[in-house]
Amino acid sequence: MEDRTITPSISLPSSSSLPAPEEDKSVLQIWGGSSLQGQVKISGAKNSALVLMAGALLCPDDCRLHNVPSLMDVARMGEILLSLGVKLERHGDTLEINASHIGQSKAPYELVSQLRASFFIIGPMLARLGVARVPLPGGCAIGARPVDLHVQGLRALGADVHIEHGTVHAYVRNGKRLKGAKIYLDCPSVGATETLMMAATLAEGETVIDNAAQEPEVIDLANFCRAMGARIRGAGTNTIVISGVPSLHTTEYTLIPDRIEAGTFLVAGAITHSELSLYPVIPDHLTAVIAKLQAIGAQVITEAPSRLRIVPGRYHTATDIETLPYPGFPTDMQAQFMALLTLSEGDSVITETVFENRLRHVAELNRMGADIRVKGNHAIVRGVPKLSGAPVVATDLRASAALVLAALAADGMTTIQGLHHLDRGYDNLELKLKQVGARVNRIIDNPDAASDASTPTLSPSTLH
Template sequence: MNPSTSLPDAKLAPQADSSVLQIFGGHRLHGHVKISGAKNSALVIMAGALLCSGDCHIRNVPLLADVEKMGQVLSALGVKVSRQGDILDINASNITTSKAPYELVTQLRASFFAIGSILARLGVAQMPLPGGCAIGARPVDLHVRGLQAMGAEVQIEHGICNAYVPNGGRLKGAKIYLDTPSVGATETLMMAATLADGETIIENAAREPEVADLANFCNAMGAKIHGAGSSVITIEGVPQLHSVDYSIIPDRIETGTFLVAGAITRSDILLSPVVPDHLIPVIAKLREIGVQIIEEAPDCLRILPAETLKATYIETLPHPGFPTDMQAPFMALLTLAEGDSIINESVFENRLRHASELNRLGADIRVKGNTAFVRGVPNLSGAPVIGTDLRASAALVLAGLAADGQTTFQGLHHLDRGYDRLDIKLQQLGAKIKRVNEVSTPGVTSNGSTPPVTIAN
């Protein structure tokens, strides 16, 4: 396997509205891409670090706007946060407030999950209701009911979730059944239970790899969590947790996105490090479409050019089903498949808005309710497009790579939230893509990179 060119250090400064990606499509990709640490692990593990009063040394942390924002949330709580390369050091020995800042939490849904850690550690927490991508209703009622089952008093007033443990005590172990296998609720309650008195059992728990990663992180600090990755998780509370040195799993959604990038451009690329078991539904669907994927090594995948792409049916489901975060990239791919494909989005009710933007590139997609009907076309044509959320933005970039001519993409603030320098990684694979500031933005270089960053309080 050929090593990839190292990525330049970068600062994820807020992008000006005039910053765009210019994509010149029709070029095949080649080479090796290094997969970054998982976004959805990094954010919740940062919240989990609040459970520990010592030093948390977290490795393989992706460079993302959301990670930087989460660092700001922790800093506002009095936590020491610093970054060197892909290593994040967090020390929560002196949490100075139980109230998280409204202006940050409302922009980053994952920061709300810290309510479990703060409540377990301090006995009181005040968290604004969360924000994030506008992909549908994601209420926090499962979080609230679970915390109440563990003995917390919880009230939501004026957009703030106020929670406390009566009489200054500790949360109590409880048996909790989740109406739906919510990832956020599972993670919030699992973190809260690590320092609770007694045993907590979470039934119908989310099974995503990132849930298991959080459990492994907590266990490395001395927690006693069993069954993470299955539908029943058991947590035996402990009095305290200790310092840890931990490495985050590779990002399965970034991996899937680059697999689709290879498929849509008919390219031969290598991806590592990866965990193939985290990608079973994605790999299976790509093979069904006609794409050849080879495990070159236990942590390395190779995708080979496909002669033709075939239509298929996709329904998004909680893990281990087909991931909703891969729905938009696969829609871009299926625009060029022979025949009629159907995509049913069953996880979120407002996650097909990218269909109209793909149609601007020449796709033939009809949407009815939560179902998209995709009729394959011979080719796509470059056009100006706008990303509506994180994964929709990735889909439009992928479509632009395959389209004839130039595609101008707006929505970099979405893309930078969840992909670690996607444009630079694509450049290193030979894509003709560049970040352009139509009006000059201070601190951004001509090739789209920015100066090094340190997250600090």
């Protein structure tokens, strides 16, 4: 690849000029009651894209990622890499990354504070440079997500780590490499598993991570690192073993499809009583979601190895849900299913065990006519005959998707504010909905904050 760089296009201003969420009063208007029909192309996985972009820091050469979604979070991660001196260029859904020259070891607070996933860079930077300084991260206000496990694991690998003035400082003594270690995670944190796995790829000796996260995105990261020459086995189980190598090499890699986007569209079909076909998908990644759809009376048919069809029942019945780490029911699908259960017959109980603040969408669904009561981390959902359009505000990424789903099934028009949450994690959601028959319109209050397509992109340009 040539030496080229990338900056956010006009549809995504530099972070210094990114509007604060409250400044952008853009709204999404959705007229409910339309039957949906057709097929939906599922984009690459957001949670893979972010960590694989960080993982590219391990390689002192070119990497090319395919199937990268066009999202606000991806654009922000791109800005963070740019701030470190990494060269990036995007063509369609392909992102070219050259981290041969990392100009500094500290990520700027104004960027990291907007994206929790930016903390991923600490592992590969420490492994590659021997030093990393990363501010404590920001992101959705869905609950406490401390970095204690990351810090403890990096210390086990031989790093000196301390937190000062809101920044995590990590370095390897005497400029040497990290050393393999046996690490036990108190909980199967996806972020800690991925951070430590990346750090261990270049460590001396063998690292064992016990009670590791088993999410598909962890497997995707392991496969990407292996494509660069890393020696990793056990990803997808609760024990991951990494044998360190001196260096990694250039590669091309294609991201897995986004299982949460796929799950969201399966629920869209169910809540509107519409048949939708989704591709590409990996059905095994959706086992828990499919099981709950079948439990309420819908069918999910595997039309091809990478294609699913949702066939809703004539009516849907209540079911109980408890969010759990993978392969349990994903917390990232809890809000969407709550929207569906508001229109299912009977009483459902949803128990959120992963994030303590992830029931804030309840008030907005009740504003639309839902009957939901919250007690602690439990939500009791009593099915109602119909929802009604209303003005609502998204409180986080998946809450925004839940409100979109509820609006598709509601009588009348719903207006949704807080679209910066939606744009963080869904690639061209409005266009995809329109293509299958939904009546959706975005009214942009701040034209500089979003493109007509509503999804920020990274576009080729040269930095001088």
